[in-house]
Amino acid sequence: MAETAYSIGEGPATRVSLSLPEGTAEAIRARVGKREFSAFIAAAVERELRGQVLDEYLADYENRKGPVSEQARQRARQVFDEVFAEEAEWPAAS
Numbered sequence: 001m002a003e004t005a006y007s008i009g010e011g012p013a014t015r016v017s018l019s020l021p022e023g024t025a026e027a028i029r030a031r032v033g034k035r036e037f038s039a040f041i042a043a044a045v046e047r048e049l050r051g052q053v054l055d056e057y058l059a060d061y062e063n064r065k066g067p068v069s070e071q072a073r074q075r076a077r078q079v080f081d082e083v084f085a086e087e088a089e090w091p092a093a094s
Helices: 021-030 035-063 072-085
Strands: none
Touching: 021 035, 035 072
């Protein structure tokens, strides 16, 4: 039986073990409650992955074309967020 490949943010939920400093866990519970704890962590991880994918893209671009200005970098982040929010899709991490 072939394994199904899921993109970031897709697929059924799966249990994972996660260790956090108690203060961090308490702050999350205070902010979102116990029932939304996992959703909060999932959203935070997805944001981090999206940032890493964009950073990889920008680093590759700079290797090929040269430095990117801070203004262009900020615009790239804005466009990246807008495009993937509209498409409800995530790029595959390379």
